[in-house]
Amino acid sequence: MAVAAEQEIQAREYIQAVFETVQRRNPNESEFQQAVKEILESLVPVLAKHPKYREQGILERIVEPERLVTFRVPWVDDQGIVRVNRGFRVQFNSAIGPYKGGLRFHPSVNASIIKFLGFEQTFKNSLTGQPIGGGKGGSDFDPKDKSDREIMRFTQSFMTELSKYIGPDTDIPAGDIGVGGREIGYLFGQYKRIRGAHEAGVLTGKGTLYGGSLARTEATGYGCVYFVDEMLAAKGLGFEGSTVVVSGSGNVAIYAVEKAAQLGAKVVACSDSNGYIHDPNGIDLAAVRRLKEQERKRIAEYVLDHPGATYQEGCSGIWSIPCDIALPCATQNEIDEDAAKLLVKNGVKAVGEGANMPSTLQAIEVFLQAGVLFGPAKAANAGGVAVSALEMAQNSTRQAWEFEEVDARLHGIMRSIYQNSVQAAEEYGHPGNLVVGANIAGFLKVADAMIAQGVV
Ligand code: GLU
Numbered sequence: 001m002a003v004a005a006e007q008e009i010q011a012r013e014y015i016q017a018v019f020e021t022v023q024r025r026n027p028n029e030s031e032f033q034q035a036v037k038e039i040l041e042s043l044v045p046v047l048a049k050h051p052k053y054r055e056q057g058i059l060e061r062i063v064e065p066e067r068l069v070t071f072r073v074p075w076v077d078d079q080g081i082v083r084v085n086r087g088f089r090v091q092f093n094s095a096i097g098p099y100k101g102g103l104r105f106h107p108s109v110n111a112s113i114i115k116f117l118g119f120e121q122t123f124k125n126s127l128t129g130q131p132i133g134g135g136k137g138g139s140d141f142d143p144k145d146k147s148d149r150e151i152m153r154f155t156q157s158f159m160t161e162l163s164k165y166i167g168p169d170t171d172i173p174a175g176d177i178g179v180g181g182r183e184i185g186y187l188f189g190q191y192k193r194i195r196g197a198h199e200a201g202v203l204t205g206k207g208t209l210y211g212g213s214l215a216r217t218e219a220t221g222y223g224c225v226y227f228v229d230e231m232l233a234a235k236g237l238g239f240e241g242s243t244v245v246v247s248g249s250g251n252v253a254i255y256a257v258e259k260a261a262q263l264g265a266k267v268v269a270c271s272d273s274n275g276y277i278h279d280p281n282g283i284d285l286a287a288v289r290r291l292k293e294q295e296r297k298r299i300a301e302y303v304l305d306h307p308g309a310t311y312q313e314g315c316s317g318i319w320s321i322p323c324d325i326a327l328p329c330a331t332q333n334e335i336d337e338d339a340a341k342l343l344v345k346n347g348v349k350a351v352g353e354g355a356n357m358p359s360t361l362q363a364i365e366v367f368l369q370a371g372v373l374f375g376p377a378k379a380a381n382a383g384g385v386a387v388s389a390l391e392m393a394q395n396s397t398r399q400a401w402e403f404e405e406v407d408a409r410l411h412g413i414m415r416s417i418y419q420n421s422v423q424a425a426e427e428y429g430h431p432g433n434l435v436v437g438a439n440i441a442g443f444l445k446v447a448d449a450m451i452a453q454g455v456v
Helices: 003-025 030-042 044-049 058-062 111-127 148-162 181-195 216-233 251-262 285-294 299-305 316-320 337-345 361-369 383-397 403-427 434-452
Strands: 067-076 082-093 099-105 134-139 171-174 243-247 266-271 275-278 310-313 325-328 350-352 373-375
Touching: 003 030, 003 044, 003 058, 030 111, 030 361, 030 434, 044 434, 058 434, 067 111, 067 148, 082 099, 082 111, 082 148, 082 171, 099 111, 099 181, 099 383, 111 134, 111 383, 111 403, 111 434, 134 148, 134 171, 148 181, 171 383, 216 251, 216 325, 216 350, 216 373, 216 383, 216 403, 243 251, 243 316, 251 266, 251 285, 251 325, 266 316, 275 299, 275 316, 285 299, 299 310, 316 337, 337 361, 361 373, 373 434, 383 403, 403 434
Parallel strands: 099 134, 099 171, 243 266, 243 325, 325 350, 350 373
Antiparallel strands: 067 082, 082 134, 266 275, 275 310
């Protein structure tokens, strides 16, 4: 047998053994196992070519978080009743910089969700080219239907414990689902009070009045569209004149809709966790923003003053709407195999993942087999954390850059993530496969930094 083929078989067997250990050590953590499986499988050609990663135990180390903290978050609701939630922070990998990643407040949050997000974050952050390691955190607290005072009390209690583990050079949280500008403000206030110092760089996504960066709010959605635009441009295509479906109506979705529309697309649908709206005339973004950002209401209310639009209960139906470009910007595993098949049948040309791991492994396979341009989350949604790193840079130097400067840097970062992913895919024998390309490009930097720093 040819040497290369033999090496590939050995790499595959070794990777399978590592994955079995992950399954044994992390039973019942399906999301974490899914994220690990996707990465490990793309690393076969890397392990076949470079025995050093096996000799140095890089895979065994990279799948094990450096640290996972869980803690009690007690708070008192508006009725005077004592409530208890569970808080998490995973400090996954600090090889290339301090732990960096958002906080998610959502009832589904558990160790599996936090670990999958922290694991993904490690590779995503590496891809940005910025010096940031991987972390993630959050709580099973449900912000929905909570009063502003309840949000503040919960958030302060959460930070009282979290503050023991974070710092501008140690671990820098930010937002994610359920954590936006309001929550970051309360978190920062409590951290500042505990520390007795204005350490602006401890959190990102801050308000611009107290150290936040312009364009951070827009960054994930804009970045996702910039990334998809690169994929389209390579095929002589673009957003101009295309029909786009964006799931979600949170921070990522809103700015993906805005940028896609600016580039000449018609965005015809978006959603929340109850259902989705379809507006064939093009979504009225100002109305969506008013409902979700100011009034904090359900997306269903959109149809009350938009007669051409329809509302459907449930989330997966949004993928039955014919479109050229699909941008899943809601949550993990929102596109399963059937939804992917439907999108392909209806002629989708490109998919850009604005959320973290929105497509199941089977759905990704459907897209790749059908030749759909597929921008995986850790590449396509890296714009948010990339601008977080720019926010940290501004905080360190006590500067505040113009919107245009941050946006131009973001655009440049998304372009280079695209190019590095394309190049890695080609170099390791999977031309055009950006899942493999992004995973390999993200991995190599972290792995080489780990080797340089010894067995720690
Ligand atoms: N939560 C975002 C993500 O998934 C942003 C994290 C950050 O800015 O630190 O990448």
